[in-house]
Amino acid sequence: MNDITLERRQFLLASGAFVVGFALAPVDALAQQQQAAQPAGAFPLRGVAADNVDSFLVIARNGDVTLYSGKVDLGTGLRAAYGQIVAEELDVPYERVHIIDGDTALTPDQGGTGGSTGIVGGGMQVRQAAATARQALTKMAAQKLSVDAADVTVADGVVRTRDGRAMSYGEVIAGGRFDVKSDAKAPLKNPRDYKYVGKPLQRPDLPAKMTGQHTYVHDLKVPGMLHARIVRPNAIGATLADVDESSIRNIPGARVVRIKDFIAVVAESEWNAVKAARQLRVRWTGGGGLPGSDNVYAMMRNSAPERDEDLIRQGNAAAVLQANAARRHAATYQWPAQSHASMGPSCAVADVKQGQTTIWSASQGTHGARRVLARALNIPEGEMRLIYLDGAGCYGMNGHNDVGADAMLLSKAVGRPVRVQWMREDEHGWDPKGPPQLLDLRAALDENGNIAAWETEAFLPMNTPNLPSRPLLSFVAAGIPQPVGQSVAQVQGNAYPPYDLPNMTAVVHWLKTTPLRPSNLRAPGKLGNCFAVESFMDELAAAAKRDPLEYRLHHLKDERGVAILKRAAEMMNWQSRPSPRTGNANERVALGRAIVYVQYKHVDNRMGLGVEVAVDRQTGKVKVNRVCCAYEAGLMINPDAMRNQVEGNIMQAVSRTLYEETTFDQAKVTSVDWRSYPIVTFPDAPVLEIDMIGSPEDKPLGAGEAASAPVPAAIGNAVFDAIGVRMRRVPLTPARVKAALSGQA
C-alpha cells in the first residue's frame, strides 16, 4: 500500500464503496454524506488493525483528516467528541476532521459501543492514535525540512521551522502512510492548552437530522430492494404448523418466505409487506411455558441458583445481625423486565451476494455482529461488510442485530437486497429485555441507630460463561446453529452500598435462566440494585429517625463522595429533618423530597442526586417535579454533549421507575405498544438541574449512563417522604401507590 499516490480518501470513494461520513462543519455534513453506488468489485482494502495509526487516521493532500472509528455514534454525540479529540491532539482545525464510523471494511474493531465506554475506552484509543500521528508528522516534516524535530512547531495542521519555512500535514504525508504503531508514550497536549477539548461544540449531524436530510438505516434505499416483515409466533418457542399462502394472494407482489419456523413476507412496496404480514394465515403449535410477569419474582426465588458469588465480605455481618436482633430490618426489592423501547423499530438492509455480502445496520457493534452473521452464513468474514447507519437510540442491544440477521436470511432466500423493519409490536414484544431482579436486604442498627451490619442477597440472571454472542431470534426459528446461553452484562454492580460499613456481605445467587431473552439494557442491573440499596438505606435512616442526608454523610468516608453529595444537597436547598414529612396527611397532593448517593460500579462516577415529587393520594399518581444531580464527570471532551447524556439518562430512569414494565403471560410479551408500555411524556417531564463536576486535568469517566442509577431510589424515597409508604417494586404505578396507601401492598 506504500505506493498509493491517490489520496486515500478519494481512493476509497473511487473504489465504489458506499461511504457515509461526517464532516464536523455542520453545513458540510450533507456534502460528506456520500452515497455512491453499490459496491462494485471487491470491498475496499484498508488495514484495520486497532494498534496501527493508519487504521484510524488518513490525511489527504488538502489537509482534510479522516478518522475511521470502530465505535459508533448511537445518538450520543460521539462524533463531535472524537472530532474534538483528533483536532486537539493532531493539532488541526476541527472543521477539517471527517469521521467514518462502524464500517467493518474501513474501521478498526474497537469493540462494541456501550456502557459509557465511548470516551473512556474508544476515545482514548483515538487520542493515542492522533498524538502518535502528530509525533510522526512532526518527525517526517523535520526530516523533509532538514531540521531537528525539536526545532519545529505545529499549529492548525501546519509544521513551521524557526526560520519561517512551513509545510502542511497534507504535504508532509503526501498521500503516504504513517506506518507506525499507536504509541502509548506519544506526548499529549497539556490540558491547559486545550483548544477543542472541553468546548461545547455543536454536533455535526443535527442540522441534517432536524431537516429530514440525514440517512438513517430506516431511510436507506438500495436498487432492487424488496421490503419484508417478519411474522412472529403466537408464543415464544412455538413451531410453525401451517401457512396458508393463498391468504395473501390479493396483495400485489407479496410472497411468503419460510425457513423452518422463520416466516416472513416480502413485497415490492413496504405497505404491501405490512398488509401481507397482518393478513397471512399461520398456525402455530407449542411454545410458551412462561411464568407470567406477576409470578416472576416467586419463580426467581424458587429457582436453584447455578452458583453463588460473594461480591463483598467484610467483618461478620451474620453474627452482628444476630446479636442485634432487636434492631434488625429486612426488606425485599423487585425490579421488572424492561424493554429498550426504541422509538424506531429495528431496521436493516441486506444484500447477500456470492463472495460479497453487505449489511447496512444500526448495530452498536458492527464488527462483532459481522462475526456472528458471517458464521451463520458460513462465509469468511472478509466476504461480509457491515456498514453502520444511524438507527433510533438503542441503549444497549435492542433488535438491531436480530433484524440484521432477518434481512440477511431473507436476502439470501430471495436473491435480492431486502429491507426489514420491525413493527412496533415486534420491537416491544421481541427485543431482548433488561431482565428482572430480586434483592433481599437485611441490616442491623447499633444503639445509636447507625448501621452495624448489612447483608445483600441478590437473585440475578447469570452470564453464560464464554458465550461469544447473544442468540438471535431468526437463527433460532430457522434452525441455524448458534451458541446457546444468555448474556446480561455486569448486572451485579452496585448491589451493596458505597458506605464505610464494618460488617457487610453481598452475595449473588446466579440464576441460569430468566423468562425473556435478556441483553444489556442501559446501566445493566445498576438501576435495580441501586433502587434496592439506596431505598433500604433510606429505610434505615427513617428507622433511626435521622435526616436521610445526615445519615448518609455519617456513613460515607470517601471525601470526594462527601463533597459531591453535599453539592447535591446544596442544589436541593436541603432542609434537615427525618422522613417521612409530617403534618401533610390532609393534603390530597403530598410533596416529598429525597437525596441519594451512588458511586457507579463502586469505581466510576460519584453522584449525589435529589428529587422532589408530588403524589396524588386519590389517584396514586407520582409526578417527579425536579431532579438535582451533582455528577462527577472527570475530563469532559464535549461538556454539552455529555450533559445531554446525563439529562437523558436521568429522564429515561424517571420513565423506567414510574411507568415501565414488560408484562407477559404464559405465551409471550403482552406490553407491545406505547399504551401497554408507557414512557414519560412532556407534561410529566421533570425540571433537571445538573452540576457537571470535572476539570481538563481529570481522567475521563463514563459519560452519562451512570446518572440513571441513582434515580429510582431517589424517587421511591421521595414518595416515602411524601406519603409515608415504602415502594419496593418498580414501576411505581398509580395502582401500586394506591394499594400501598391503603395498606394492601
Next chain:
Amino acid sequence: MASVTLRVNGRAQSLDTDDPAMPLLYALRDSLGLHGPKFGCGLGQCGACTVIIDGQAVRSCQVSVSSVQNKAITTLEGLGTPEKLSPVQAAFVAEQAAQCGYCTNGMIMSATALLQKTPRPTEAQVRDALAGNLCRCGTHVRVLKAVMRVAQNGQGGR
C-alpha cells in the same frame, strides 16, 4: 393502480398506488422519498410520523393517502434546509435538542403547528402540545427550551 395527487411542501405530486387506503406516511417515505416523517409505531401513539396538514399537526400513519388529496401537506423538509433552517429547526440546533433524533421530526412539526396558531405559548401549552410526542432518549428539557426560545422571540412557526 390508482393515481393520487398530493400537495406536499407546496408542490403537487402524483403517485400510483394499488391501495388508496395506504397511510400517507408510506407515500411520503417510499414514493416521494421524504424521510423527515418516521415510522415509530403505526398506531398514532408516538408522533414520530407527524406532518402538518392544513395547519394541523397530523399523524401521517393514521390518515389514508386518498383522504388528504388537495390538502396542503408540509413535512419536515418543507420547513427548512441545513443551510436555511426554520426558526424552530434553528432553535433545536441551538439547544442541541436531540440525541438520536429519530423522534425529532414529530417534536418540530408539533411545535411548528402550535406556534403558527399561538406564537407566544406558555411552557405549559408547549408541554400539552407535545404530549403525544414520545422521546426515548430523554431530551424533553432541551426540546422545551428550544420551543420556548422561539416562543419568546414570537417568531411563530415560520
